[in-house]
Amino acid sequence: MLRISAIATRNARNIVNGEVRRCLSATAAQPKHKVDVKQERATERQNMSFMANMFRGELEPSQVFPYPDVLNADQKEMITMLVDPFERFFRDINDPVKNEEISKLPTETENSLWELGAFGIQVPNELGGMGLNNTQYGRMCEIVGVNDLGLGIVIGAHQSIGFKGILLFGTDAQKQKYLPKVASEKVYAAFALTEPSSGSDAGSIRCRAVKSPDGKHYILNGSKIWISNGNIAEIMTVFAQTEVTDPKTGEKKDKVTAFIVERGFGGVTSGPPEKKMGIRCSQTAEVYFEDVKIPIENVLGKEGDGFKVAMNILNNGRFGMAATLSGTMRLCIQKASEHAANRVQFGKKIHNFGAIQEKLARMALHQYATESMAYTISQNMDSGSQDYHLEAAISKVFASESAWFVCDEAIQILGGMGYMQSAGLEKFMRDLRIFRIFEGTNDILRLFVALTGIQYAGSHLKELQRAFKNPAANLGLIFKESSRRAFRSVGIGGVDLNPYLHNDLRECGKQVSECMNEFGKAVEQLLVKHGKNIVDQQFMLNNLANAAIDIYASVVVLSRASRAAKLNLPTVENELLLAKTWCTDASYRALLNLKKTGSNDHVDLYNQMTKISNTVIENDGVFTTRPID
Amino acid sequence: MARVLVGVKRVVDYAVKIRVKPDKTGVVTEGVKHSMNPFDEIAVEEAVKMKEKKLASEIVAVSIGPTQSQEVIRTALAMGVDRGIHVEVSGKDYDLLQPIHVSKILAKLALDEKADLVIVGKQAIDDDSNQTAQMTAANLDWPQGTFCSKVEKTGDGYTITREIDGGLETIKCKSPAVLSADLRLNTPRYATLPNIMKAKKKPIKKVAPKDLGVDTTPRIDIVSVEEPPVRQAGAVVPDVDTLVAKLKEGGHIK
Numbered sequence: 001m002l003r004i005s006a007i008a009t010r011n012a013r014n015i016v017n018g019e020v021r022r023c024l025s026a027t028a029a030q031p032k033h034k035v036d037v038k039q040e041r042a043t044e045r046q047n048m049s050f051m052a053n054m055f056r057g058e059l060e061p062s063q064v065f066p067y068p069d070v071l072n073a074d075q076k077e078m079i080t081m082l083v084d085p086f087e088r089f090f091r092d093i094n095d096p097v098k099n100e101e102i103s104k105l106p107t108e109t110e111n112s113l114w115e116l117g118a119f120g121i122q123v124p125n126e127l128g129g130m131g132l133n134n135t136q137y138g139r140m141c142e143i144v145g146v147n148d149l150g151l152g153i154v155i156g157a158h159q160s161i162g163f164k165g166i167l168l169f170g171t172d173a174q175k176q177k178y179l180p181k182v183a184s185e186k187v188y189a190a191f192a193l194t195e196p197s198s199g200s201d202a203g204s205i206r207c208r209a210v211k212s213p214d215g216k217h218y219i220l221n222g223s224k225i226w227i228s229n230g231n232i233a234e235i236m237t238v239f240a241q242t243e244v245t246d247p248k249t250g251e252k253k254d255k256v257t258a259f260i261v262e263r264g265f266g267g268v269t270s271g272p273p274e275k276k277m278g279i280r281c282s283q284t285a286e287v288y289f290e291d292v293k294i295p296i297e298n299v300l301g302k303e304g305d306g307f308k309v310a311m312n313i314l315n316n317g318r319f320g321m322a323a324t325l326s327g328t329m330r331l332c333i334q335k336a337s338e339h340a341a342n343r344v345q346f347g348k349k350i351h352n353f354g355a356i357q358e359k360l361a362r363m364a365l366h367q368y369a370t371e372s373m374a375y376t377i378s379q380n381m382d383s384g385s386q387d388y389h390l391e392a393a394i395s396k397v398f399a400s401e402s403a404w405f406v407c408d409e410a411i412q413i414l415g416g417m418g419y420m421q422s423a424g425l426e427k428f429m430r431d432l433r434i435f436r437i438f439e440g441t442n443d444i445l446r447l448f449v450a451l452t453g454i455q456y457a458g459s460h461l462k463e464l465q466r467a468f469k470n471p472a473a474n475l476g477l478i479f480k481e482s483s484r485r486a487f488r489s490v491g492i493g494g495v496d497l498n499p500y501l502h503n504d505l506r507e508c509g510k511q512v513s514e515c516m517n518e519f520g521k522a523v524e525q526l527l528v529k530h531g532k533n534i535v536d537q538q539f540m541l542n543n544l545a546n547a548a549i550d551i552y553a554s555v556v557v558l559s560r561a562s563r564a565a566k567l568n569l570p571t572v573e574n575e576l577l578l579a580k581t582w583c584t585d586a587s588y589r590a591l592l593n594l595k596k597t598g599s600n601d602h603v604d605l606y607n608q609m610t611k612i613s614n615t616v617i618e619n620d621g622v623f624t625t626r627p628i629d
Numbered sequence: 630m631a632r633v634l635v636g637v638k639r640v641v642d643y644a645v646k647i648r649v650k651p652d653k654t655g656v657v658t659e660g661v662k663h664s665m666n667p668f669d670e671i672a673v674e675e676a677v678k679m680k681e682k683k684l685a686s687e688i689v690a691v692s693i694g695p696t697q698s699q700e701v702i703r704t705a706l707a708m709g710v711d712r713g714i715h716v717e718v719s720g721k722d723y724d725l726l727q728p729i730h731v732s733k734i735l736a737k738l739a740l741d742e743k744a745d746l747v748i749v750g751k752q753a754i755d756d757d758s759n760q761t762a763q764m765t766a767a768n769l770d771w772p773q774g775t776f777c778s779k780v781e782k783t784g785d786g787y788t789i790t791r792e793i794d795g796g797l798e799t800i801k802c803k804s805p806a807v808l809s810a811d812l813r814l815n816t817p818r819y820a821t822l823p824n825i826m827k828a829k830k831k832p833i834k835k836v837a838p839k840d841l842g843v844d845t846t847p848r849i850d851i852v853s854v855e856e857p858p859v860r861q862a863g864a865v866v867p868d869v870d871t872l873v874a875k876l877k878e879g880g881h882i883k
Contacts, residue, residue, distance in 0.1 A: 085819040117822030130822050
């Protein structure tokens with residue numbers, strides 16, 4: 001998982017090349033790129049994503065309100081049964097410190113994990129797995145997050161990305177052949193995308209597979225770096241460039257294709273495990289391919305569809321990180337709370353001091369929001385949603401940053417003791433750092449969120465432009481749109497979350513609804529101002545993404561607290577309080593970020609930052625005179 | 630080879646902080662994590678080990694209690710038990726169920742199922758009665774080996790090492806017998822996730838006490854359940870003399 005890196009840049013790139021430009025330029029005279037028929041169809045299907053619709057100022061409640069509830073009684077009982085043995089494994093057998101010391105899992109631990117079934121949690125029963133759905137898997141992830149993130153990467157790199165492609169895109173024959181092995185026969189899998197010259201820009205990989213003259217094989221050459229489980233995996237999902245002929249034009253082009261590669265094919269070798277900051281028991285290695293002969297039936301998905309395969313695998317696994325890290329935050333909060341409740345300074349238990357109270361409260365808020373996101377998304381996925389990619393990306397960014405913040409504050413509360421290894425927090429801090437980097441850096445994911453959302457909003461605007469060309473036939477659409485805009489400009493109308501919320505949350509409902517309305521306006525203004533060049537406005541896109549993240553967190557929190565109230569859970573009062581506090585705080589931040597996108601002061605500010613950065617680059621570092629020279 | 634009957638009780642998990650209900654009729658069980666009584670887990674493990682050593686042919690787990698008791702039967706099935714029997718008792722009957730009832734039920738089931746060995750935990754961690762094994766043996770008029778820390782099959786009976794005050798006692802008894810498991814008898818295994826899946830397909834039979842001819846009508850009343858008294862805060866005394874004076878004052882020394 002480490003550095004399967006990659007991700008969405010390519011999506012952003014698509015936008016650069018085709019979509020947004022095409023969508024936004026009113027006189028789209030001659031689109032350079034052929035309109036992808038499939039993509040066109042996809043945009044016709046109604047997008048049910050809450051976030052995508054927010055980009056165009058609309059409220060699409062179906063995936064967030066009421067809070068999803070997909071598990072039936074049987075599935076819930078299953079979870080209760082599974083939680084216990086899993087927790088016991090961590091309590092009695094696994095030793096995270098030892099795993100780190102020897103930089104791998106001891107054989108006994110490894111065997112117990114296999115016996116436990118932890119390597120094939122989502123593989124169907126009949127193929128030797130546990131057959132759990134995403135939500136049940138998320139609950140398991142949470143336990144991993146509480147205990148050992150390094151081990152989490154070992155099992156995550158294996159099933160969340162390593163063989164996930166076979167599960168999602170494999171043919172029946174591929175599934176029958178490979179899934180039983182990776183689910184229960186102690187055969188490791190890995191996901192190999194990242195290369196020395198291709199990190200976030202996953203489309204630029206250089207590994208190449210050439211079809212043999214008889215068409216029965218592909219011959220793969222190239223190398224991959226930072227592949228989790230790379231040195232122990234027998235089965236890998238590998239991405240390489242292939243020459244694909246466009247069926248219509250006959251034009252030959254390089255396109256990425258995904259392959260299932262067995263080490264046993266020959267020509268597959270791997271380097272020694274890398275030395276890393278954290279998650280050390282997960283072995284990360286380079287993998288080399290030299291004339292590897294891959295049978296044609298091992299193409300995963302369609303030839304040339306590799307990029308789509310890669311992105312879908314990554315999108316599909318992201319909620320798992322949110323679930324895992326909400327567990328990690330639970331642990332950090334527990335440790336911090338134990339200390340704050342007992343440590344006496346200045347004659348008082350330190351939890352009596354406001355400085356500590358704010359920390360503990362913010363930690364609890366971030367945990368609540370992350371957990372709410374994780375199980376909203378997993379349950380959306382389980383109920384068959386296709387439109388969860390924005391939300392999944394947001395959950396990865398939010399969870400990894402929240403966990404970093406929460407762990408950092410826990411260490412701060414413990415003070416000097418927190419800095420000691422014996423407190424059990426510093427290892428979490430080191431292990432956590434990678435979560436902001438791998439599986440799509442948070443920076444890239446922010447751009448992905450902003451640009452994908454804008455693309456959707458832009459396509460909607462394009463529809464409007466078309467409608468204006470033939471007003472008579474599209475009167476309804478134009479009227480609806482112009483009245484919406486007119487009302488909104490005088491502060492009436494817009495979205496209203498309150499019908500979906502518990503009465504006690506009405507004030508927050510108003511705040512968050514306002515943020516959503518401002519968000520829609522901000523997107524529109526950015527589009528009007530920058531047009532197709534919006535793709536180059538990374539400073540602004542960042543602000544927009546930050547607002548989107550805060551709003552999504554608020555909405556899932558409001559929904560979860562409303563659920564707690566409806567079911568009258570024992571924790572309802574606290575949950576309502578968490579929701580109110582989170583929403584007020586997050587709304588301030590979101591409005592501020594939105595304001596920045598429309599402010600000329602900030603345009604100037606960002607221009608200055610560009611200049612400063614350029615100076616740093618030109619001078620290979622700081623360019624100042626010491627104040628004592 | 631023996632057929633083994635194992636008793637498994639669903640109790641509030643050992644890690645849960647117990648709270649007394651405001652009306653003092655019992656402890657809070659709603660929304661509280663429950664699991665199999667730890668001593669019963671040891672009993673199950675012993676039975677499963679016997680089966681692995683081909684000393685037992687079949688293991689039947691019995692739990693007495695409300696619907697949720699099936700959860701612990703499932704856990705036992707996932708650990709290697711072959712089938713389950715759920716004796717459904719709920720409401721007030723269950724709140725006031727006593728070892729005498731449990732032992733009658735177990736004794737009847739042992740005969741019905743043609744069991745050659747009954748193993749139970751030495752006590753449940755909720756009511757700490759420590760009577761069920763003894764009473765069951767009496768009801769069946771079978772020999773009993775309680776507080777086992779080692780069980781060996783010897784001849785047509787068992788050689789049992791028992792934990793007693795200040796040491797160990799070794800006894801021999803004939804089969805059939807009733808045993809109760811102590812802490813050091815073994816370390817229970819985990820129910821692995823695949824075995825939990827398989828356990829879903831194993832049968833659980835549901836019966837009512839009256840089907841077994843056992844009357845579980847409560848004969849006692851709970852008058853009051855109280856929290857243990859909170860420990861008084863200590864105080865630091867300036868010197869030994871004050872300490873001695875305080876101790877005398879409290880009647881701790883003369």
